[in-house]
Every structure is written in C-alpha cells, then in structure tokens.
Amino acid sequence: MSDTPKSAFDPNPPRRNFYGRRHGKTLRQSQKGYLSEDLGDLRPRGITLQDNPDRKPVDPAGFFGDDRPIWLEIGFGGGEHMVHMAARYPQIGMIGCEPFINGVAMLLGKIRAAGVGNVSVHPGDARDLMDVLPDASISRAFLNYPDPWPKARHHRRRFVTPEHLVPLARVMRPGAQFRVATDIPDYVRQTLEEVPPAGFDLVSEGSQPWDDWLSTRYEQKALREGRVPHYVTFRRQGGETG
C-alpha cells in the first residue's frame, strides 16, 4: 500500500459487527455518577452515527480547543495507560475509544483522581471515530492487549486486520508511532504480518517495554498467568519522526 491513503474518507461506512462485551457487572453508584456527570463534557461530538448520520469529518481541534498533537488509544480497558500518558504528556491530547461501559466508568474515576484535563473519551468503537477523523490527524496510536480471539476461525476479528488498519493508517500522520502490546504469540505473528502492508514500517519488537510504559490490567493478568508480554513499534510511512 502506498503512503497516500486510497480514499480520504468514506461517507457510507459499512454496517459492522462488534463481537466484544459492552456491559459487565452492575456499576457502582459512584461510577454511575461519573458517567452521568462527566462523560457529556469529555466525549467528542460528531462521532456516533446518531450524532453525525452524514459522517461529516470532525475537526480534531475541537476536542481540546487547540491544535495540540492528538494520541489515540484503542480499547483502553480500565484507562490506566491513558491517564498515565495524559499526566506524563500534558502538552498532548489523549483520545480513547472503549465500547465496554464498565471500562469507561473506571477511566472516568481515574480522570477525576488524577485531575488530568487533556483526555477525551469516545465510549464506543474505534472504527466510528476513525470514520470521521481527517487524514493524518493522529500523532501516535496505542493498541494495548487487544482482544486475542484465539480460535483460528476468529482471527479475522482481530484489530490487526485491514478493516481496522487501513483506516488507522489513513488517520495517522506520516512518521507517527503505532505501538502494539500483546501477550499472545500468534497475535504478534499476525501483527508483524498485517500491519506493514497497511502502510507502516516496523521499528522494533521484543520483550522490553517502552520507557514511558505503564503496565495495564490485562498485562498484570497475563503476567500472573505466566504469559510473556511483547511490545511492537511501527512508524507510519511517509515521515521521518514519530
């Protein structure tokens, strides 16, 4: 695939399935409060089909009120890595996507506790956000412990497939870093196979985490169960820095 995305923007995205969980156990009263009091101000407008049925591109400057670099976390789970990055890099804006509402509520609690002001939250599918982001609008992307879909017949549901990677490449700035962490060897295999043809160069891979890494809940679970984390870094083609 060339550096230039084929289509800048698809106004008629395909109907798509989401196979993960949207709800878990009953939310605590405090978490219901975070959702009703905080999410309205933190969620970007114009992302969902209801909000933006014509799928008009959104202006990312509207997320944080200025033209700061925007980093994207796909499937932030409980949000610990997002809040850590937002606190560590106050000059950037972190936008995260997570359809699992219990995870969103956990993130909101962490945002309150940390007092960070540079986080935006799409409580839904990353594909809906990517549909309406302009080309080259994301300066870094994180995919931490994506759903493994271990059965061979489900491997096409993994995030590291063209359905997700082609839109991701379109919205990423040339030279921008894309980081993937996983504990599943076959996920590493598929990542190394499928990410480069979408328009990324491999920068590094191995068992050494990034300097600014914060171990996530899923990583902790993997470690307890004896699995080995693996960290892969790509760079979006077409630029020199990331």
Ligand SMILES: C[S@@+](CC[C@H](N)C(=O)[O-])C[C@H]1O[C@@H](n2cnc3c(N)ncnc32)[C@H](O)[C@@H]1O
């Ligand atoms: C295994 S969990 C890992 C959560 C977290 N990143 C961590 O490391 O603890 C994978 C997460 O990805 C989310 N996810 C799956 N498909 C997604 C999609 N299309 N867009 C956004 N998030 C997605 C799931 O809801 C789930 O919370």
